[in-house]
Amino acid sequence: MATTTTPTTKGFVGKRVRRTEDPRLITGTATYVDDVTRPGMLYAAVLRSPYASARISSISIEKAASLPGVSAVYTGEDVKAVGPVPCAGSMPTLRVPHHKILAQDRVYYVGHPVAAVVAIDRYVAQDAVDQIEVEYEPTECVADPEKALESDAVRVHPEYDDNVAFTFHAEGGDTDAAFAAADVVVSERVTVPRLAPSPMETRGVVAEYDEGTEELLVYSSTQIPHLLKTQLAVQLSLPENHVRVIAPEVGGGFGSKCNVWAEEALTCFAAMDLKQPIKWIENRRESINVVAHGRGHVDHLEMAASKDGTITALRFKILQDIGGHHQLLTPIIPTLAVIMIPGLYKIKNFTADLTGVFTNLPPTDLYRGAGRPEATYVLERVVDKLADKLEMDPAELRLKNFPAADEFPFETATGLSYDSGDYAKAFNIALENVGYDSFLKKQEKARSKGRLLGLGISTYGEVCAFGPSPALPAGGWESATVRVEATGKVTVMSGASPHGQGGETAYSQLAADALGVPMEDVVVIHGDTGKVHWGVGTFGSRGTAIGGTAVHLALEDIVAKGKKYAAHILNASLDSIQFNQGIFSSNEVEEKLTFQELALEAAVAQKLPPDTEPGLSATRFFEPPNFAFPFGAHICTVEVDGDTGQVEILRYIAVDDIGNVINPMLVDGQLHGGVAQGLGPAFLEEVVFSEDGQLLTGTFMDYAIPKAKDMPWIESERTVTPSPVNPLGAKGVGEAGTIGSLPAFVNAVVDALSHMGVEHIDIPMTPQKVWNLINERSQS
Amino acid sequence: MIAASFDYSAPETLADALRVLSDDPEAKILAGGQSLIPIMKLRLSIPSQVVDLGGIIDLHAIAEEEGIIRIGSMTTHEQVEHSELLSEKCPLLVAAASGIGDVQVRNRGTIGGSVAHADPAADYPAALQALDAKVKVVSSAGEKIIPIDEFIVDALTTALEPDEIITEIHVPTESTGIGTAYETIVQPASGYAIVGVAARIGLSEGNISFARVGITGVGSKAYRALAVEKALEGQPAKDDTYGIASRVAAEGVEALEDLHASSEYRAHLATVFTCRAIAAAAGRAQ
């Protein structure tokens, strides 16, 4: 395993450097997919199924096709030759149903793409969509994952004998024996509703086919341009070196754009068919409807413990609502819940049984946190229940079960090796910051006056910085190229594909420090397969730990090669060359060489050192030896209004450890956004369908994403335990807040009502749900 | 979320606007567009043309005359929120306006549009009910002044004819000694009221001498809670009185039920927020 070296903090690394991306983003000069225009560009729109389950008996396109301005109307028949939308799952029991880019003879969910129109503008395209006549024979549907598993449930896919998409079992230790020997057993069942990822920029594609070069140029709002390039080549039967994918500015993804979408291949197919550039921009309604929802779980966790509070075993059951078919990572996501179910606790025995179930609903897939928020939520609920049962302080119970700081790397029963940590330290700071003991006194007093105060604790562990290649379906490395121009300007090319996180800033900080150049001299290029030759993408909090490390390694190579040049030019021995703040020097000679002078020498190559090639450029791949494991503690205090059920967050304390920090400002932003996306489903957010699979929260007038005014002030602090798995010592921060926040809120509200006998409330904890409970309890 | 095609006109006088409306029965008036444009984008409304009232300067004024404040129908929520005249003489309306949606919505949405749209969860109607407001409508045939309770007929339904335009909303200048308050619990996604209660309370020697309570969000249209008003009048101004009177806030009203609140919860909230609004208004009555 690599040894840890904390990055030097002589210049930019570790400082709150302002984002280099921001000037163009906030002045409206950035280019998103919808800003791309090409000569002769046409527009596509998609007709989607109004039924959750139906056979298509006929489609008549004549009316639509005859509208002035319509270039083409495509149905499933026309695009039959295009390969299926890929699913990367590989468990032996996995069923992968038919997933063509347009429905063939059946639709499986409301929103299923049925036909597409290409027209002169978006308005005509939409008019034509309305003119396509489809005759459906609606069939019975099932829109609830638990009902879908009942023996008499209708089958989403008649070709299978039930609705099970896959099963997955994992275990460690001897769970049955631990339960048999346990002093206490507690359990809870939680539902985690579907969430709409809702990036500010919806999906969008522009595709253009060059008949001369036979190159397909694709702009897509994606987190994974390189993987998309490969997949499009496969789906469209093109040589991969004839496909170029550009992810221009991407306005958020939260995992929803870490996917390969039917509409991507569809837009490309049409562009190749019509030999004209085509743009497709998803509207917000489509985004809420069909962009793979996150979560969609029914989870059950049983916990065994001894009297002294030692947690000994877990039995975990997950029901994952798959929807009508898989997307890229659908079956893989809930396995992340399985491996992280022990959280930060030393639990030696566990079994987990995961069942993926088809429903007549849109697909689910990754969304910020992906499996880990679900696991942490049910775990932290059950830990509170255990404390209650043992009449033990819930903070003390948690402290008792953490591994000590000197037990790392810590091997979990689920087969992971937690890289580094000091869990008690972060947790104790959080307790201290919230004033734990004094709050409990205040709560007692308030209760006696009828006020409902609560405090909720959540500790969380996260597996991220994906990750060692064997653990991922398509490689877990990242690549970077650093090119020094003849004038000494520095171009960094990364295979990661940041889409709002501030990766350009972080990589510029690394480059500026390593080469002793001003940050303005660094340009970071990413998200273009034509410019960056290799890449995996940005997801799973890997941008810094993996992407940043590749940049770091390439920078080291540049410095090493630079030293060879310097030794030769300065006429000094290689060992004596120092490189500091952009100056090459040696104690053997007076003369010095600036980085810029050296860059020119490397380009003109007049004084080429022996065994050295011209040019100052380096490409490196970083393959991590392990995941990284951030952790932390979030504590939330609330007051519940007994008359209305409304919950006010009084204080929100977050102590996170994400390893070494390149830019605290970027980290704060990630944590704040993460907390918001964890709190949203705690009390507001939920995708709701009717029993017949109709979406009831189809616009932002009904789907409640958290807004700034709904958010508490976040009192954030960090401990720093560098990760030993990469030379930057970085772990990852994209998902931490989302994982930690939800259980803290839920535990706080349950705590506020615990004296009434309330043990659990399902999320989202809307005022109505909370009031109903209070009302029931006060009447009984 | 792409509107069907439509024509657009922006007349500069009321007469021109009325002419367009009588010539084209499929035309729709456009005020702030905060309700009309979303439903056009969902193609739930497909007007032949939209008639933008923005250019008719007369519709933007707020003026006081003989105890009546005339608010031009094109006055935005933001203008009501920040009107000095209204905050001095009709603070209840200011309170209702400032709770509507978000800044962007308040900058564009208008009082005329809100009243014409008659959303059962809109904020203004509660205040307008409590204020006994009147709506002035004009057509080529002449003008009418309609009490708010008659103007709003039901959810999304008003007494407005297709060729009529709302030109003014009339509210009284608040009498001295009357305290007012608007209390609301909002639907978390849209910001509309799940329940909104507007109260005007007058006191005399420790007893309630005047009570007006308007409630929005609960029924299919905003209403005056006459039973609550009756239960308050003449009673001592104290918490018990408010609590008892509020119990009948939703009496006789079929409370709405939707994704965000059951009818039982809505009816309950009506009592809670009525009590809070009355208490706050009484606290301000001097």
Ligand SMILES: Cc1cc2nc3c(=O)[nH]c(=O)nc-3n(C[C@H](O)[C@H](O)[C@H](O)COP(=O)(O)OP(=O)(O)OC[C@H]3O[C@@H](n4cnc5c(N)ncnc54)[C@H](O)[C@@H]3O)c2cc1C
């Ligand atoms: C995100 C969002 C949140 C909102 N939240 C709230 C809220 O919390 N509370 C609330 O009360 N409202 C809310 N609204 C609605 C907002 O107040 C609208 O402004 C209002 O309902 C309509 O006013 P408008 O000027 O935009 O009218 P428009 O949308 O332009 O028109 C609405 C209807 O009224 C007709 N109309 C408009 N003016 C006249 C006139 N002078 N004479 C005759 N007919 C006319 C139009 O033809 C149309 O049918 C919200 C809207 C949005 C988009």
